[in-house]
Amino acid sequence: MRMDRRMFLGSAALGLTGLALPGCATTSSRPVTQTGCLPPVDVSADRIIRTLAGLRPYRPSGFVVRGEALGDKRLVHNYGHGGAGITLSWGSAKLAVDLGLPGHRGPVAVLGAGVMGLSTARLVQEAGFPVTIYTRALPPETTSNIAGGQFHPFGHFREEAVTPEWRRQFVAAVDYGWRRFQIMVGDDYGIRWLPTYVERNGPEYALLPTFPPVNRMLGPDEHPFPLESVVRYDTLYVETGRYLRQMIRDVQIAGGRIEVRGFATPAEIAALPEGLVFNCTGLGARALFGDTELRPARGQLAILLPQPEIRYAFTGEAGYMFPRADGILLGGTFELDQWSTEPEPGRIARIIASHQRLFGSFRCTA
Numbered sequence: 001m002r003m004d005r006r007m008f009l010g011s012a013a014l015g016l017t018g019l020a021l022p023g024c025a026t027t028s029s030r031p032v033t034q035t036g037c038l039p040p041v042d043v044s045a046d047r048i049i050r051t052l053a054g055l056r057p058y059r060p061s062g063f064v065v066r067g068e069a070l071g072d073k074r075l076v077h078n079y080g081h082g083g084a085g086i087t088l089s090w091g092s093a094k095l096a097v098d099l100g101l102p103g104h105r106g107p108v109a110v111l112g113a114g115v116m117g118l119s120t121a122r123l124v125q126e127a128g129f130p131v132t133i134y135t136r137a138l139p140p141e142t143t144s145n146i147a148g149g150q151f152h153p154f155g156h157f158r159e160e161a162v163t164p165e166w167r168r169q170f171v172a173a174v175d176y177g178w179r180r181f182q183i184m185v186g187d188d189y190g191i192r193w194l195p196t197y198v199e200r201n202g203p204e205y206a207l208l209p210t211f212p213p214v215n216r217m218l219g220p221d222e223h224p225f226p227l228e229s230v231v232r233y234d235t236l237y238v239e240t241g242r243y244l245r246q247m248i249r250d251v252q253i254a255g256g257r258i259e260v261r262g263f264a265t266p267a268e269i270a271a272l273p274e275g276l277v278f279n280c281t282g283l284g285a286r287a288l289f290g291d292t293e294l295r296p297a298r299g300q301l302a303i304l305l306p307q308p309e310i311r312y313a314f315t316g317e318a319g320y321m322f323p324r325a326d327g328i329l330l331g332g333t334f335e336l337d338q339w340s341t342e343p344e345p346g347r348i349a350r351i352i353a354s355h356q357r358l359f360g361s362f363r364c365t366a
């Protein structure tokens with residue numbers, strides 16, 4: 001099966017090139033029919049309400065869902081989802097519980113309270129087991145809270161580094177997650193459908209027969225972007241702060257316990273009372289289990305004042321724009337091996353400038 005590299009890595013790598021609009025962009029003033037017009041995002045530095053930098057847990061050979069023995073316990077890993085952890089959360093958690101739960105009796109431990117730990121804990125509870133989440137930090141102090149929240153499996157592996165077996169896990173995870181998120185659409189979880197406009201010269205790789213829906217090249221009168229080639233597909237967007245709050249409530253309503261506690265060594269985990277442990281520590285797994293393949297891929301975001309009339313998303317050489325109730329997210333960097341979570345003013349200024357050029361050049365506005 002051929003994967004479209006640009007879809008998974010290429011546009012992420014473009015974040016390193018300075019977020020410039022491409023040379024092929026045109027500012028043609030040809031008329032666009034009303035149907036192709038959209039309200040532009042109002043981009044300026046004085047509309048920034050916060051800036052963020054988060055570390056994606058990137059692994060070239062893909063996320064790890066694998067079981068092993070730890071003393072007299074069973075340990076199931078579920079970490080390393082790069083820029084796609086929200087997308088893969090339900091599906092990867094499903095792979096993990098399907099590995100760990102058969103034959104198990106008694107309480108279960110989950111390490112980590114990011115999206116992966118919370119989803120894993122919920123599936124453990126749905127299967128009828130009591131669960132305790134042990135975590136060094138709780139939302140909002142997790143990488144998962146920083147995520148843009150687009151459902152799209154982007155920036156989490158290198159094409160040449162993965163195995164056919166891993167690809168099967170990956171497709172199964174997307175399939176389960178895609179269906180699971182659809183039944184959670186609504187204000188309570190902060191999930192909604194949006195059309196997504198992508199700067200690219202061919203439809204997105206169709207990972208599933210149902211994903212991504214629509215997925216077609218647009219004619220010049222079907223969009224206002226000053227770009228040669230634009231594709232539209234529809235997908236789900238998760239307002240991550242609201243979503244993670246609700247997921248914590250769900251765990252607690254179902255009787256789950258949460259204990260704030262960090263682990264420095266596997267021996268400390270082996271001393272837990274539970275006989276089955278899911279390791280959902282994200283980038284933390286690097287130090288905890290010595291997985292040096294796991295690397296940070298930093299992403300920086302500028303969040304602008306909310307604009308409720310913006311009901312579409314964009315990704316392309318300018319970066320990406322996801323509109324949410326808590327602000328308009330502008331991003332697009334993918335900086336490998338950068339460990340600092342301090343946003344860099346210069347990088348934020350470039351994110352603002354590239355989006356200002358894009359939205360300031362709309363050929364027509366709704």
Ligand SMILES: Cc1cc2nc3c(=O)[nH]c(=O)nc-3n(C[C@H](O)[C@H](O)[C@H](O)COP(=O)(O)OP(=O)(O)OC[C@H]3O[C@@H](n4cnc5c(N)ncnc54)[C@H](O)[C@@H]3O)c2cc1C
Pocket residue numbers: 053054055056057078079080081082083084085086087088111112113114115116117134135136137138139142143144145146147148149150151152261262263264280281282283284285288298299300301331
């Ligand atoms: C800027 C940015 C934009 C993104 N956009 C998207 C997007 O649009 N769509 C998408 O699908 N994904 C996106 N992602 C990726 C996504 O955020 C991650 O893949 C995901 O959050 C990983 O979730 P996690 O639960 O594995 O890790 P985390 O959220 O980091 O959670 C790990 C948990 O483990 C705990 N922990 C760690 N070490 C230890 C330890 N030693 N002992 C105890 N507890 C420990 C932590 O405290 C934390 O609670 C984005 C990421 C960034 C940075």
